[in-house]
Amino acid sequence: MRSKSSEQLAQATQNDGQLVPHRDGPQFPDFSGLADRHYAIAERVVEEERQKCPNWMQAMHQQFEKDHGQLIQLEDCDGDDRDSDLEEDDFDVDGICPIDLCARDAERMDHHSFWAEQFKAVLRIARQSRKTKGFLPDHPLVIVLPNEMKDLQALKCGDACYLLSKIQFSPFDATLVKLTLERLNPGTDAATTWVAKMQPTPDGLPEVFSLDLFLKQCCQSIDADSHSLHILRYCGRKFGALDIDSVEDLEEATLRNSQAAAQAADDESEDNNDDDQKLAKKRSDLLRNALAAAKDGKPRRAKAKCKPRAKAVRKVTK
DSSP, rough: OHHHHHHHHHHHHSSSSSOOOOOOOOOOOOOTTOOOSSSSHHHHHHHHHHHHTHHHHHHHHHHHHHHHHHSSSOOOOGGGGGGGGOGGGGOGGGGGGGSSSSHHHHHHHTTTHHHHHHHHHHHHHHOOOOOOOOOOOOEEEEEEEETTOGGGGOOOTOOOEEEEEEEETTTTTEEEEEEEEEOOTTSSSSOOOEEEEOOOOOOSSOOEEEEHHHHHHOOOOOOOOTEEEEEEEEEETTTTTEEEEEEEEEHHHHHHHHHHHHHHHHHHHHHEEEEEEEEHHHHHHHHHHHHHHHSSSSSHHHHHOOHHHHHHHHOOOO
């Protein structure tokens, strides 16, 4: 078998001019003439490209207006109404801007400033909490509840809460993940344990909201006179589920944070006082030794410790 395969290989090499055919490698473009002594892209090259596409900016601008210029289809008006300014009430809030919430929408919305200040307070609490804990990651869990509800009894199955998965303090911004409240033991009379679970979308991904979209939904569907933001304190249970410990309004959370910050400052001052006392004692010892050496005229030397002599052992002789 080996002899036959060797003979076939020899015949193949005799028929072909070479054993492995040579293939040309990829042809790379030549950029040697792209630059000149003044610019990375020479003016000559730019001018040639301009001649190939005259009025490129105007053409692209017209194409952009053609594709994206009309965001709202307005009905034709008769007479002078065509040139008159449209009232703000004629616009639909959901159809003005394709982004989550633009500045023009926010100006027309009732209580937008209220919800924005509420959320800024949550972010300030999170920032203070991170400083107190040593800049550890802390992601608040917020929920909208009536003002008088400040305990776990105010929660209901199916209520939506939002975990701040991404937080930014300068400027204030956040990204929220929607969770749903559920009970672990709904049929018992014992204390109900609440769990916030992440509900995936049909694509299998979490439902994510920007801060602007969250504020927009609050302005459109929640009464700001009787509701406000609350913070749910939680502990980790497993992936996609959080055990709810307690409910706090923003005032209680701010007070708790300030007390924790004051306690941390006291502990730090006590540690610093201990270090200062040790340093002061060390300096006083050095000063005492220096004064004693100045009185004697020569520095004191530490006495060498004498080795204890071995005791003589009497030999008993007969």
